[in-house]
Amino acid sequence: MSASLPAGRGARARAIPGFRATLAVTLLWLAVIVLIPLAALALRPLELGPAGLIASLSEERVVAALGLSFGAALLAALLNLPLGLLLAWAVVRLRFPGRGILDAALDLPFALPTAVAGIALTAIAAPNGWVGGPLAELFGWKIAFTRAGVVLALMFVSLPFIVRTVEPVLRDMAAEAEEAAATLGATRAQTVLRVVLPGLLPALLTGFSLAFARSVGEYGSVIFIAGNLPMLTEIAPLLIVIRLEQYDYAGAAAVGLAMLVLSFLLLLAIELVQRRLRRGRR
């Protein structure tokens, strides 16, 4: 973009003052608030020993809670992919009355405290709620106090991550590719499916990762709607809270560490897919 060349950057960088001071402040801030506490989390389960750690994590209730947290987070992110794409498309490509309000409203889950979202979603989805009532009467479906409720809450909190990662890519996407496809005789549907969607795939994957990462650790919005039955609707973060209340620090830390390690492995896998996609396109 700019005319400056990378050569001689090191020399130029030193022309601006304040590097050491700001780096020192940044490192201190990062260490005290994030890194040292996370080190405590990583080290604490060690006192259980390898056998104790495995025993602590292979308890039926722990496995069920981790399974629910990861399964529901993946499902919520997956269900949000088409919804997020739809909303991003409407905001970027269409002009209709209320578009501005819709655009602003898409950030609502970011701005609404999770506890508020939790009790609001429960009120709606409960058997006597606005949506839960008719669903229970017509189909006999239950959402609140079931795993479906957990997925619903996670969909709510993670929806903006997908919308806001797809949106800028859709906005900046060159019109030429679509025009070329149209010129070559592709129908509009073919153009969207074969030209636009593949171009959005990396952004959709990034949004998926962000939505998943947010959902897997979500607590406030879920505990109200889940019903919190052990083995059934109890999420992993709640199990951490329960173990802490029993002063089982090492056991709580083991669950926390397992969550972090598992989700970083999953995110790493998605990142590797991303890289392959990017390489394939060039």
Added chain:
Amino acid sequence: MRETFRPATQDSPLARRLVAGAAILVALLLLALPLAAVFVEALRRGLPVALEALAEPDTLAAIRLTLIVAAITVPVNLVGGLAAAWCVAKFDFPGKRLLTALIDLPFSVSPVIAGLSFVLMFGARGWFGPWLEARDIQIIFALPGLVLATLFVTFPFVARTVMPLMAEQGRDEEEAAATLGAGGLQTFLMVTLPGVRWALLAGVLLCNARAMGEFGAVSVVSGHIRGETNTVPLHVEILYNEYQFAGAFAVAALLALLGLVTLAAKALLERAAGRRAGLHAGDAA
């Protein structure tokens, strides 16, 4: 505006109407309905009852505590975030990408795990627990714990919003200022800051909204002592679990209003910065 004259790539009017309709339906069901439920439930027994719930001493104490926590955490993360943004955007150094990734880390850590980490350090059976107890210093189940947990979850907000803009600004103006003899702080205040002020304000607003609305992390370190270590979101939970639904939703409505004001302010700031129009805030005079 680019889209106006692009008939070959324009969807049919019917398709456009269908997509817009579906998008509005999804937004109504998934976003507007929960928000409406908060206010309807809060006002179910009338405004006076809702206001009474807000005026209760425990609620007022929770509001006071939440304001104190936000008043400490936002400035700390503002200073740290600005230092980090300046350092990453204006200099090249080994480990820069790692540092940026670490700054983002709190966004992908569960708030409950954040709270847990501080309990592991300062709780009764934590690393420093016995040492603190011998000196009668309380961190967990007290204000310092609430502040630390909130600092963790709101950590990246300011850095994240300001950093890309500062990087886009380039370094030429700062270099010119330095050549002319300006100090670091002077350069930052007079050259860099004016270009990022709107993004900075948006970052501060989001940081504040999260600090005031945080639930999971503070829930772990709070101890839930009414009138003492109960923040507003935690108070919502207590009222709700005691089946005081009108009160719970009244307090929740207060938090929802905070969220709405934050959203509106952010939308205004984005307009002011002209980001959507492709004008960067750095161009603002």
